[in-house]
Amino acid sequence: MAEGLRERKKRETKRRISDIATGLFLEHGFVTVTVADVAEAADVSVNTVYNYFPAKEDLFLDRMEGVTLRLSRMIRGRDKGESAAHAVLREMREQIGAVSPAYGLMDGFDAFMNVIEHAPTLKARLFYLQQEVHDAVVATLREETGAAEDDPLPLLVGGQIAWIENTAVGYITREMTAGRKATAVSRETLVLLDEIEDLLSEKVLGYAVRD
Structure with missing residues (x-):
């Protein structure tokens, strides 16, 4: 089944938030950067971040699901x-x-x-x-x-x-x-x-x- 527009936008948003978070973590460290910092840099709400990533650790390790x-x-x-x-x-x-x-x-x-x-x-x-x-x-x-x-x-x-x-x-x-x-x-x-x-x-x- 072809990916719908809604699903594609959600996937792209999730990837963008993850990429921005990873960049912040690499530059400033995981402990220092907060979810609020990620939300601000990604221009989304904190709730939006948590909708895609239940825990802060998921922002950095979100692509580990395939490894499991x-x-x-x-x-x-x-x-x-x-x-x-x-x-x-x-x-x-x-x-x-x-x-x-x-x-x-x-x-x-x-x-x-x-x-x-x-x-x-x-x-x-x-x-x-x-x-x-x-x-x-x-x-x-x-x-x-x-x-x-x-x-x-x-x-x-x-x-x-x-x-x-x-x-x-x-x-x-x-x-x-x-x-x-x-x-x-x-x-x-x-x-x-x-x-x-x-x-x-x-x-x-x-x-x-x-x-």
Whole structure:
């Protein structure tokens, strides 16, 4: 269905508010800038900001929603004969090898992470998002395999799959915030993914193979 004019205007307004807020946070810090400051800069009311963003943290992390379900999409999109873990490793290699901004391989990522580093509520939100990623992976594995609720394998394998991404993202974040070049960090992360794969058991690597 084509996007209507009303929906398009709402999406554009939300994006504009988010962009303005991010610019303010990068310049002045998350703690210092208030929602009222964002509203004034965006020429909207405070209530309008809250209509689009229930919490101040959502203004800075509003594009993280796709990250929560990223691994689940990779698992559901696995090829015939491919396991869940191999699908995740394959897609991560493709995106990281392409120096994708989706994994923080971009100019300015250090400034983005610096804002988070100095904002306890943003750091707490990121930890919460990591748990959401894990829970989504586990739920997806149960759906894809038909595993019973008391079957521990989706929980155990899901934890390992979430660990793959979390470890790679942690490495990229550390290196990018140290001022490294994205292309170099990309190459090193691909090596890291190979090492991670070597550590995984055959039970994890062979789980949820698509018929």
